Amino acid sequence: MKRELKIFDKPQNVKRFLVFFYISLVVLLIIDFFIHKHADFPWEGATNFFAVYGFGSCVALIFIAKLLRIFVKRDENYYD
Amino acid sequence: MTNLIPPSAIFIVGALFVPFIKGRLKSVFMLLLPVAAFITLVKMPEGKYWIVHFLDYDLIFGRVDRLSMVFGYIFTIISFIGILFALKVKDDLQHISALLYAGGAVGVSFAGDFFSLYIFWELLAVASTFLILARRTKAAQNAAFRYILVHIFGGLCLLAGIIIYIQNTGTIEFAYIGLGGLASWLIFIGIALNGVIPPLHPWLQDAYPEATVTGAVFLSALTTKSAVYLMARTFPGTELLIYMGVLMTAMPIFYAVLENDIRRVLGYSLINQVGFMMCGIGIGTQLSINGTVSHAFCHILYKALLFMSTGSVLYMTGKIRCTDIGGLYKTMPLTCLFCMVGAASISAFPLFSGFVSKSMIVSAASHGNMVAVWLVLQFASAGVFHHAGIKVPFFTFFGHDSGIRTKEPPLNMLLAMGIAAFLCVAIAIFPRPLYDILPYPVHYVPYTGAHVVGQLQLLMFGALAFCLLILSGYYPPEMRAINLDTDWFYRKGGRLFYYIMDKALNGINRASERVFVGGLAGYLGRVSRDCPTRAALLAMVPAWVISGITGEKLVLKKAGVRAALRTGTSPIGITAAIATIFLVVVFLLM
Incomplete structure (x- = not known):
């Protein structure tokens, strides 16, 4: 067997990755203050609109999906 | 220009040679097909080519404009990538299906008339089905069966729309159609089914995951995007x-x-x-x-x-x-x-x-x-x-x-x-x-x-x-x-339909058997069998009674007539009498 990559086996690497991720989020929030916008909709030009919308969308997505699962989930052999 | 064969034909004709070529040469041959098709595309200026006169209509196999060219390019590029990905597959069925499928998609992109469009459209459906079947599992077979049924439905909608459209307009050429009237709706539904527009979409997530490893690559690229092309051609702004x-x-x-x-x-x-x-x-x-x-x-x-x-x-x-x-x-x-x-x-x-x-x-x-x-x-x-x-x-x-x-x-x-x-x-x-x-x-x-x-x-x-x-x-x-989706309606609904048909039609069948085969037919059989005897007795008994035959003797006489008629050995006189009665009855009924 060839050598394996084990980069995410070490907890400190996962932690480093997350820290890098969080920092990039903060940087994105700060940069937005300095961006010139020409928006079609008024809210589109609001500072950090897309951050809020992206986060909210994905949380809503998961909530609705979990709700949907109650109604649509069936056993793997349902159609057999 | 017309001395070149259409790019779709390169794939389709090429597919036919695949079983006869072996080893490394086969790999090279298959990879060269999309390359040849791409070179043909690059050399095609805008216009209409490969026009074939057929049954009073002109089939246009090469309507070349900017919209069709983009799809032609990407379909040939992805065919090259897909073939390269599938090169090690030792299954000619998959190679041939994939090439025919690619030919169908390129054909749809350049078809300038409804007739050739429909042929390529159906080629897409049939060839792609084999990329699912080729997985050779029970689940894949079932999924492929549902897939082709759904696509036959879509194809028939398209065909019905096309026929009405040609009837209305008198031409088989097509461009912008727009929604309005039965023909356009049927064409729209036919395209929408391949374009996975709800509620006609569940065939995709049903069938694609069951396809072969390499077949799924072609599937993901060709059917839905041909529909996107055709929708952009015929229904923009809808x-x-x-x-x-x-x-x-x-x-x-x-x-x-x-x-x-x-x-x-x-x-x-x-x-x-x-x-x-x-x-x-x-x-x-x-x-x-x-x-x-x-x-x-x-x-x-x-x-x-x-x-x-x-x-x-x-x-x-x-x-x-x-x-x-x-x-x-x-x-x-x-x-x-x-x-x-x-x-x-x-x-x-x-x-x-x-x-x-x-x-x-x-x-x-x-x-x-x-x-x-x-x-x-x-x-x-x-x-x-x-x-x-x-x-x-x-x-x-x-x-x-x-x-x-x-x-x-x-x-x-x-x-x-x-x-x-x-x-x-x-x-x-x-x-x-x-x-x-x-x-x-x-x-x-x-x-x-x-x-x-x-x-x-x-x-x-x-x-x-x-x-x-x-x-x-x-x-x-x-x-x-x-997770349930709209395919529930035809997967469970199909079974319900089968159940209802089974119960209803077989019930009617059983009732018919009881009434007609067991009951009415038997009754008619008995009546027909006994009819000559009854008729004979009807005629004979009064005669016997008048001539003084009664009681035990009459019973014996009756039994004798019954036995004689059952075995077909009645005396000539009785046969003649029955024949006469029969003729009288027929005469009266006439």
């Missing part, structure tokens, strides 16, 4: 498509979040992406049509890349469910990298192809002041990153360590993925060559500060939600389950 497209972008992502089979997740995200294209066609402006066409181009590449990378996992491990795999980055780092390029492209990350194409459609919605449409498209953009961008690579290559230790797929597969990945990045960095072949002049500039930062925020904060929900354990767990 308002209904905006709403259907928006629904398509939003609905599947909920399912994708819950789905366990990774290739089925990709099926849902395929519907989501085609939704953007349908929406663009519905908006119908130059910007949105350009967006649709360029998005179809990019989408074919990154979706094929995703199907190739997940297919490689299936090929190497035999597994593709979230619950069975995970941690594969350790032994398949290159496949993992290619998958992430595909994931970043579908998510429209800056510097990946979706970014330079999808944004045109979203911008067209905002330029048209469509508030709700724009909001849903942005929601769907965040959602697609969530399931196709993160979930697919995360659960396949990271997530929990499944303990599976494998290796990278064969070189040809890696090369095919490498080419697709390279194109995904190259198009994003240098979008101009793509923009230059779009139907309308492109003034759109994708890389503005606001767009890059806005898109990054949308995606990265969507990722933050994923991250927090996974870490908090709130994310819906991977489960061995299926």
Whole structure:
């Protein structure tokens, strides 16, 4: 067997990755203050609109999906 | 010009030679087919070619304009990549089907009349079915059966529409049709079925995950995008498509979040992406049509890349469910990298192809002041990153360590993925060559500060939600389950229909047997058998009684007549009497 990559086996690497991720989020929030916008909709030009919308969308997505699962989930052999 | 054969014919005729060529030569031959088709395409100026007179009509096999050319290019490019990916497959059925399928898609793109369009359209359906059947499992067979039934339905709708259209207009040439009248609706439904417009969509996520590893690559590229092409040709600016497209972008992502089979997740995200294209066609402006066409181009590449990378996992491990795999980055780092390029492209990350194409459609919605449409498209953009961008690579290559230790797929597969990945990045960095072949002049500039930062925020904060929900354990767990969709109506409904028909028709059958076979027929049989005896007795008994025969003697006489008639040995006198009575009865009835 060839050598394996084990980069995410070490907890400190996962932690480093997350820290890098969080920092990039903060940087994105700060940069937005300095961006010139020409928006079609008024809210589109609001500072950090897309951050809020992206986060909210994905949380809503998961909530609705979990709700949907109650109604649509069936056993793997349902159609057999 | 006309001395060249149509590009679709290169694939179709080429497919017929595949079984007769062996070894390395076969690989070279198959790879040369899309190359030859591509060279033919490059040499085709705009116009109409390969016009064949047939049954008082002109069949046009080469209607070449900017719209058809883009699809011709991408269908041949992806065929090359797909063939390269499938090069090691030792199954001629798959190779032939894939080549015929590619020929059908290219044929649809250049068909200028309904007749040839319909032939290529059906070729798409039939050839693609074999790419599912070739998996040779029970599940694949069943899925292929449902797939072809659904497509036959769509094909018949299209055919009915075409016939009425030709009847009304007197021509088989087609261009813009627009909704209005029965013919256009039937044609629309026929195209919509291949274009996975709800509620006609569930065949896709039903059948594609059951296809062969290499067949899924062709499937992901050709059928739905031929429908996108045809819809853009015949129904641009149809308002209904905006709403259907928006629904398509939003609905599947909920399912994708819950789905366990990774290739089925990709099926849902395929519907989501085609939704953007349908929406663009519905908006119908130059910007949105350009967006649709360029998005179809990019989408074919990154979706094929995703199907190739997940297919490689299936090929190497035999597994593709979230619950069975995970941690594969350790032994398949290159496949993992290619998958992430595909994931970043579908998510429209800056510097990946979706970014330079999808944004045109979203911008067209905002330029048209469509508030709700724009909001849903942005929601769907965040959602697609969530399931196709993160979930697919995360659960396949990271997530929990499944303990599976494998290796990278064969070189040809890696090369095919490498080419697709390279194109995904190259198009994003240098979008101009793509923009230059779009139907309308492109003034759109994708890389503005606001767009890059806005898109990054949308995606990265969507990722933050994923991250927090996974870490908090709130994310819906991977489960061995299926999720109901509109195919329930024909999968369960079909059985209900069968049950009802079984009970109703067989019930009628049984009742008929009882009444007619057992009852009426028996009665008539008995009556017919006894009729001569009764008639004879009717005539004879009064005569006997008058002549003084009564009691025991009369009973014996009667028994004698019955026995004689049953055995056909009655005296001539009695036979003559019965014949006379019969003739009298017939005479009276006349």
